[in-house]
Amino acid sequence: MANEIFMPKLSSTMEEGVILDWFKEEGDEIETGEPIFEIMTDKINIEVESYHDGILLKKYFHKDDTVPVNHVIGFIGEQGEEVPDTPPASDEESSADESSSPEQETAAPAQEPETEVSTEKVRATPAARAAAREKNVSLHNVSGSGPKGRIHKADVLSSGSQGKSTPLAEKMASHHGIDTKNVEGTGAGGKVMKNDINALLAESSENRPENVTESLRGVRKVTAERMADSSSTIPHVTMDFEVDMEQVIRLREALKSSVEKATGQKLSYNEIFVLAVSKALQRHPDINITYDKETITYHNEVNVGVAVAVEENLYVPVLKNTERKSLSMLADELKPLIFNTREGRIDSASMQGGTFTISNLGMFAIDSFTPIINKPQGAILGISRMKEVPVVKEGEVKVSSVTTFSLSFDHRVINGAPAAAFCTTLKNLLEEPYELLV
Amino acid sequence: MKTFDIAIIGGGPGGYEAAIRASSFGKKVALIESGHMGGTCLNTGCIPSKTLLRHSEILEDMKQAKDWGIETGDLKLDWSKMASRQNKVVRTLRSGVEGLMKKHKVTVLRGKGYLEPQNAPEGHTINVISDKEEEKIEAAKVIIATGSKPSLPPIEGLDDVDVHTSDSIFSIEELPSSIVIVGGGIIGVEFATIFSSLGVHVTIVELGERLIPTEDEEAASVIRDKLKKSGVDVRVNLSVASVAKEASGKSTRVLLSDESSLETDMLLVATGRHPNTEVIQNTSIDLQKGYIKTNGKLETSLPGVYAIGDVNGKIQLAHTASAEGLVAVNNASGKPVQTIDYHTVPKCVYTLPEIASVGLTEEEARSSYKDVKVSKIPYSSNGKALSSGNTEGFVKIVAEEQFGEILGVTMVGSHVTEMISESVAFMNLEGTVEELAQTVHPHPTLSEAMFEAANNWLNMGIHH
Ligand SMILES: Cc1cc2nc3c(=O)[nH]c(=O)nc-3n(C[C@H](O)[C@H](O)[C@H](O)COP(=O)(O)OP(=O)(O)OC[C@H]3O[C@@H](n4cnc5c(N)ncnc54)[C@H](O)[C@@H]3O)c2cc1C
Numbered sequence: 001m002a003n004e005i006f007m008p009k010l011s012s013t014m015e016e017g018v019i020l021d022w023f024k025e026e027g028d029e030i031e032t033g034e035p036i037f038e039i040m041t042d043k044i045n046i047e048v049e050s051y052h053d054g055i056l057l058k059k060y061f062h063k064d065d066t067v068p069v070n071h072v073i074g075f076i077g078e079q080g081e082e083v084p085d086t087p088p089a090s091d092e093e094s095s096a097d098e099s100s101s102p103e104q105e106t107a108a109p110a111q112e113p114e115t116e117v118s119t120e121k122v123r124a125t126p127a128a129r130a131a132a133r134e135k136n137v138s139l140h141n142v143s144g145s146g147p148k149g150r151i152h153k154a155d156v157l158s159s160g161s162q163g164k165s166t167p168l169a170e171k172m173a174s175h176h177g178i179d180t181k182n183v184e185g186t187g188a189g190g191k192v193m194k195n196d197i198n199a200l201l202a203e204s205s206e207n208r209p210e211n212v213t214e215s216l217r218g219v220r221k222v223t224a225e226r227m228a229d230s231s232s233t234i235p236h237v238t239m240d241f242e243v244d245m246e247q248v249i250r251l252r253e254a255l256k257s258s259v260e261k262a263t264g265q266k267l268s269y270n271e272i273f274v275l276a277v278s279k280a281l282q283r284h285p286d287i288n289i290t291y292d293k294e295t296i297t298y299h300n301e302v303n304v305g306v307a308v309a310v311e312e313n314l315y316v317p318v319l320k321n322t323e324r325k326s327l328s329m330l331a332d333e334l335k336p337l338i339f340n341t342r343e344g345r346i347d348s349a350s351m352q353g354g355t356f357t358i359s360n361l362g363m364f365a366i367d368s369f370t371p372i373i374n375k376p377q378g379a380i381l382g383i384s385r386m387k388e389v390p391v392v393k394e395g396e397v398k399v400s401s402v403t404t405f406s407l408s409f410d411h412r413v414i415n416g417a418p419a420a421a422f423c424t425t426l427k428n429l430l431e432e433p434y435e436l437l438v
Numbered sequence: 439m440k441t442f443d444i445a446i447i448g449g450g451p452g453g454y455e456a457a458i459r460a461s462s463f464g465k466k467v468a469l470i471e472s473g474h475m476g477g478t479c480l481n482t483g484c485i486p487s488k489t490l491l492r493h494s495e496i497l498e499d500m501k502q503a504k505d506w507g508i509e510t511g512d513l514k515l516d517w518s519k520m521a522s523r524q525n526k527v528v529r530t531l532r533s534g535v536e537g538l539m540k541k542h543k544v545t546v547l548r549g550k551g552y553l554e555p556q557n558a559p560e561g562h563t564i565n566v567i568s569d570k571e572e573e574k575i576e577a578a579k580v581i582i583a584t585g586s587k588p589s590l591p592p593i594e595g596l597d598d599v600d601v602h603t604s605d606s607i608f609s610i611e612e613l614p615s616s617i618v619i620v621g622g623g624i625i626g627v628e629f630a631t632i633f634s635s636l637g638v639h640v641t642i643v644e645l646g647e648r649l650i651p652t653e654d655e656e657a658a659s660v661i662r663d664k665l666k667k668s669g670v671d672v673r674v675n676l677s678v679a680s681v682a683k684e685a686s687g688k689s690t691r692v693l694l695s696d697e698s699s700l701e702t703d704m705l706l707v708a709t710g711r712h713p714n715t716e717v718i719q720n721t722s723i724d725l726q727k728g729y730i731k732t733n734g735k736l737e738t739s740l741p742g743v744y745a746i747g748d749v750n751g752k753i754q755l756a757h758t759a760s761a762e763g764l765v766a767v768n769n770a771s772g773k774p775v776q777t778i779d780y781h782t783v784p785k786c787v788y789t790l791p792e793i794a795s796v797g798l799t800e801e802e803a804r805s806s807y808k809d810v811k812v813s814k815i816p817y818s819s820n821g822k823a824l825s826s827g828n829t830e831g832f833v834k835i836v837a838e839e840q841f842g843e844i845l846g847v848t849m850v851g852s853h854v855t856e857m858i859s860e861s862v863a864f865m866n867l868e869g870t871v872e873e874l875a876q877t878v879h880p881h882p883t884l885s886e887a888m889f890e891a892a893n894n895w896l897n898m899g900i901h902h
Pocket of ligand 1: 447448449450451452453470471472473474475476477478479480482483484485487549550551552583584585586604625714716717746747748749754755756757758759788
């Protein structure tokens, strides 16, 4: 019987997902564990792997289609098996049977279909056998990555020349740090020859200046669209102000050990910034707003989003109700949140409900920048690096650590004066931070 | 009009082997030959020359045997018997080739083939002209394998004297008392070896500064010394200014560029060969320095027409012609494209001792690689060479220092033409000096010299 492929439910709040890409076509062979398609939910995109071996018999939805969770997307089964022409109506009750939906966290079904042909001693999938025949690779020379050492097609393909290279090619490869297994050999039976190494070297030197073109997908695509939308629809005004950080530095030094004792986390400037921003926002409710088409919402709670770059993707996990939290509570929450985001273990719920965003580039040699507002929020704060500069204090030139803060605000709904007043409050809070502890 | 899948023009080692391969690919094949099947190689080249050189080898052995205490009394040479053995060998092989054509159902057309100007986008017409008739055939693909013929240099008086080339020399009825060989290349020195061993006084006149300029200099000098020792008059840096019949009418006077002159019974010109390109005279196929221009797939400038062997001027040796023929047939038959790799084609000179080489000479290697290391082992230290009394010669490995890539091997000595195949295999399979040094060679053999040379290259020689 053919097996359904469902739109997985990746979190308790997830209701639908968008198919970003199909990796397989109808009629393609699929193995357990192979990615079949990629979906996106709000901010997370993930490759969904198959739970079954077989042929992709049916695809009911296409790229960019939005599909409710637990809805049948397609079927995997044996060649020629009958499947319905239209997706079977999704049965809400049956969605409780989550073991049959390829949910991310669920473990693989205990019983795996036994597909390998075991006429020989080698355990290999039919696809692996076909690839081995085509590539003239002996399966005995391929190590399998599947259960019980079963050889998958990918193992055959990555086995490359499988140790077949001429002595000369081998020497050249090891000199240049090339693994001959990854080299396509042109000699008899795919043997890697001197010329193959030379071609690879020539190619890599030719390829160096070549540009890489790839289509935007998932989070990057969403980010791109949101950035363009924000920048083109919101009249941004950015105000820069310098903050003398001497007191913040001292505060952090003073509280470091007690915060660490209480939470096991090291106190960093981020928590102090979040705290100061939360306090300032409470005093300036006209900044802690969201603006949606016609309506402005003034938020009672402060939910601060913190921009986190993970490779080429930008995520903004949100700390909720920061106005009610102490430094140690913030440290306790923010550290794991950032860590999980970097590890790719953040759900979309953790990225929603922000009322203000902080983008801290203090670790880079940046003196100031213009952050782009995270819609529908009304403002965003950019933080640049801390640097020692001569400052005049009480008529004397002294060396002090100074950071430039940059507030971008939506001038449609926030005027210059209240924004400036917020900046001043924030500056004062950071320069006299003991007030934060009150 | 008869139509064929593949028509091959020329039945030498290039053409006839190509025909057999094409037929085993299931193609309908025509082979057009104006002379004898087997071409130059079989009729007036490799085979008759090697047959005669075998006589020279035996004579040399007998001379040596006398010193070892094996005497046979006075030597008697019967040229007519030697010549008839030569002819018999040639005839046997030729009828073998003819038999192969029948066996493989190749249609052999006797006559001179001329490629007609192409008038249809696909297919080619060949006009086959024999004494009796003229016939046009059509073929989808054409392989030109018309070979080459001896070329005569512009020497004053050449038309008025009896002059031999390799085409005619194998048919002489009597041995001359003396012979002047113009040209000290491979063919010239092989004939010098043949005639001097038969007691003919030989003079070689070579324009260049040394004999066999295509081979390693050290190897060539071994041959020069040996020829001189056997009484051959080697004149280098000289050319023939003019030739004329002596008043007696029997002998020929040869005037050299240094104004010295020689009187000789026979004159043999071996100054080079000229490609047989009349076959394409009615087409616009590109030539390169007089040869038919081909690419790595052996294609000419006219789609569907290939050229192999001596006529393309790449490497004028029989085994190159054959190898090219197989590649051309493969490509003409629509199989996955093959290209020819010339850099491991071996070259043999069948003098006494022989020269065999593959790849680059030491000189060539040094001019194109930065770090070249050479290891040379003399035959005189090889047990088998000593026991068989063949101590002349050496083996030389030329390899690049970093990876031990074997760039070339040159060997001089007896049986080196058989021994070179090991080096060819090593180079083809890209074995380096290191693997060669680890390869067990049988004892006692001449081939141990290679083992020794490889180990010596690695500074780990056993006997050196
Ligand atoms: C004395 C001598 C010794 C040699 N010794 C060696 C040796 O030891 N080892 C070695 O490898 N090589 C040797 N060679 C070279 C070798 O003979 C040639 O390289 C080889 O024969 C080339 O083969 P081929 O097929 O290209 O042409 P060929 O052998 O020249 O054959 C071409 C054929 O095409 C025919 N032909 C020409 N034009 C036409 C036409 N228009 N229509 C129909 N038929 C045509 C000719 O009659 C000939 O039979 C020697 C050559 C000579 C002269």
